[in-house]
Amino acid sequence: xxxxxxxxxxxxxxxxxxxxxxxxxxxxxxxxxxxxxxxxxxxxxxxxxxxxxxxxxxxxxxxxxxxxxxxxxxxxxxxxxxxxxxxxxxxxxxxxxxxxxxxxxxxxxxxxxxxxxxxxxxxxxxxxxxxxxxxxxxxxxxxxxxxxxxxxxxxxxxxxxxxxxxxxxxxxxxxxxxxxxxxxxxxxxxxxxxxxxxxxxxxxxxxxxxxxxxxxxxxxxxxxxxxxxxxxxxxxxxxxxxxxxxxxxxxxxxxxxxxxxxxxxxxxxxxxxxxxxxxxxxxxxxxxxxxxxxxxxxxxxxxxxxxxxxxxxxxxxxx
Amino acid sequence: xxxxxxxxxxxxxxxxxxxxxxxxxxxxxxxxxxxxxxxxxxxxxxxxxxxxxxxxxxxxxxxxxxxxxxxxxxxxxxxxxxxxxxxxxxxxxxxxxxxxxxxxxxxxxxxxxxxxxxxxxxxxxxxxxxxxxxxxxxxxxxxxxxxxx
Numbered sequence: 001x002x003x004x005x006x007x008x009x010x011x012x013x014x015x016x017x018x019x020x021x022x023x024x025x026x027x028x029x030x031x032x033x034x035x036x037x038x039x040x041x042x043x044x045x046x047x048x049x050x051x052x053x054x055x056x057x058x059x060x061x062x063x064x065x066x067x068x069x070x071x072x073x074x075x076x077x078x079x080x081x082x083x084x085x086x087x088x089x090x091x092x093x094x095x096x097x098x099x100x101x102x103x104x105x106x107x108x109x110x111x112x113x114x115x116x117x118x119x120x121x122x123x124x125x126x127x128x129x130x131x132x133x134x135x136x137x138x139x140x141x142x143x144x145x146x147x148x149x150x151x152x153x154x155x156x157x158x159x160x161x162x163x164x165x166x167x168x169x170x171x172x173x174x175x176x177x178x179x180x181x182x183x184x185x186x187x188x189x190x191x192x193x194x195x196x197x198x199x200x201x202x203x204x205x206x207x208x209x210x211x212x213x214x215x216x217x218x219x220x221x222x223x224x225x226x227x228x229x230x231x232x233x234x235x236x237x238x239x240x241x242x243x244x245x246x247x248x249x250x251x252x253x254x255x256x257x258x259x260x261x262x263x264x265x266x267x268x269x270x271x272x273x274x275x276x277x278x279x280x281x282x283x284x285x286x287x288x289x290x291x292x293x294x295x296x297x298x299x300x301x302x303x304x305x306x307x308x309x310x311x312x313x314x315x316x317x318x319x
Numbered sequence: 320x321x322x323x324x325x326x327x328x329x330x331x332x333x334x335x336x337x338x339x340x341x342x343x344x345x346x347x348x349x350x351x352x353x354x355x356x357x358x359x360x361x362x363x364x365x366x367x368x369x370x371x372x373x374x375x376x377x378x379x380x381x382x383x384x385x386x387x388x389x390x391x392x393x394x395x396x397x398x399x400x401x402x403x404x405x406x407x408x409x410x411x412x413x414x415x416x417x418x419x420x421x422x423x424x425x426x427x428x429x430x431x432x433x434x435x436x437x438x439x440x441x442x443x444x445x446x447x448x449x450x451x452x453x454x455x456x457x458x459x460x461x462x463x464x465x466x467x468x
Contacts, residue, residue: 099361102398102402103402104355104356104359104360104402104405104406105359105398105401105402105405106359106361107358107359107365108358108359108361108362108363108364108365111339111342111361112339115335115336115338115339116335118334118335118338119335122330122331122334122335123331125331126327126328126331127328128328132328132331132332135332135333136331136332136333136335136336139332139333139335139336140335140336140339142336143336143339143340143343144339144363145363147343147347147362147363147364148363148364148365148366148367150347151357151362151363151364151367151368152367155347155350155351155357155364155367156357156364156367156368156370157368158368158369158370158442159367159368161444163369163442163444163447164366164367164368164369166447167369167442167447167449168369171373172373196446196447196448197442197447197448197449198449199374199440199449199450199451200448200449200450200451201450201451202438202450202451202452202453203450204450209446209448212446212447212448214447229366266366268365
């Protein structure tokens with residue numbers, strides 16, 4: 001070290017660190033015992049699927065949307081761009097602008113997308129990108145689900161008692177086919193139920209209000225949805241946030257089950273894709289079958305979104 | 320130096336989650352104090368309550384000498400209306416009311432006051448009958464310099 005100042009030593013160390021951040025393939029984990037890098041191919045797959053999700057759901061005003069789409073195309077085409085923290089950082093910033101532009105109207109998964117893009121950018125700057133992103137993903141999903149559970153259990157007055165699903169199943173046209181097929185409503189029943197829950201001005205009352213048409217099957221469907229969603233969300237939050245001795249694969253299976261069931265009905269495929277991508281980022285390199293399961297579920301959610309499956313099944317049943 | 324080395328990986332792992340938690344706590348505070356919709360604001364309250372955009376609304380009454388009428392919100396003001404309905408606070412309501420007043424004036428209709436009544440739906444626990452419950456009334460007096468003479 002003769003002739004080398006402390007400042008030089010620090011500069012040299014920083015240069016090496018910087019080079020390893022940019023030159024070494026991201027998603028590569030250094031195993032000290034083996035002494036050579038071991039690639040985690042699922043890391044890149046998660047990033048690519050994130051870019052695809054951005055392309056599938058263009059978002060934001062005119063000054064944000066084309067830049068996001070262009071960046072997503074660039075990371076898909078150029079492998080080097082896929083691992084540039086600056087690109088993902090820019091995407092996180094653009095998402096923040098999109099949220100601020102019409103605040104508070106952005107949906108919750110846009111916020112989660114912003115945090116995720118930030119997590120990717122920070123992970124790509126770290127020395128162990130794959131494990132950093134896996135930890136960030138786990139914390140993000142766990143907290144998002146924990147807050148969702150808090151809202152349902154403690155803050156909303158109409159979820160636990162079943163009103164949310166009882167009313168939503170008959171008033172939201174996106175759930176109409178499911179309400180008819182699973183809940184056993186005829187189209188006349190559905191029309192009558194909508195009239196029964198129609199809003200009246202404050203203080204007004206009808207002399208002869210229409211009765212609510214609610215078959216036992218529909219009531220059961222609403223209650224099963226209420227408690228099923230709550231149970232799955234609680235399980236996801238608990239398994240993501242806690243460091244239990246339970247096998248890690250259980251956490252993945254619960255998240256996959258949530259996505260496979262929920263997004264068959266919930267009209268927010270973008271949220272489903274994001275959760276699946278974040279789950280994929282937690283998959284270890286050796287868990288190839290689990291990674292395939294995430295990728296398959298990503299496609300399943302795509303089909304849920306594009307195919308009116310409940311209406312088609314209803315048509316078949318009614319023939 | 321050692322401390323910085325230890326902190327940076329932690330930041331990379333948990334800064335996004337810390338942001339999520341901070342935004343969600345603020346959202347809960349806004350929802351409980353200022354009637355922010357549970358579905359909006361990044362608190363993950365979606366699909367937890369019927370208090371969402373489909374079951375919230377705003378009624379608009381425009382007043383002027385010899386005039387007092389209910390008006391529909393124009394398509395060009397729908398985003399402003401949605402923001403004010405999701406979070407009925409003064410600055411968003413004033414923004415909407417000023418937009419309505421300006422539109423009335425552009426169409427040569429007199430306007431001296433705009434009254435906004437924001438409501439949300441309540442559904443009876445047993446019968447599920449729905450009714451509108453007012454949550455905020457806002458009165459905007461059109462500034463004299465822009466009011467019609």
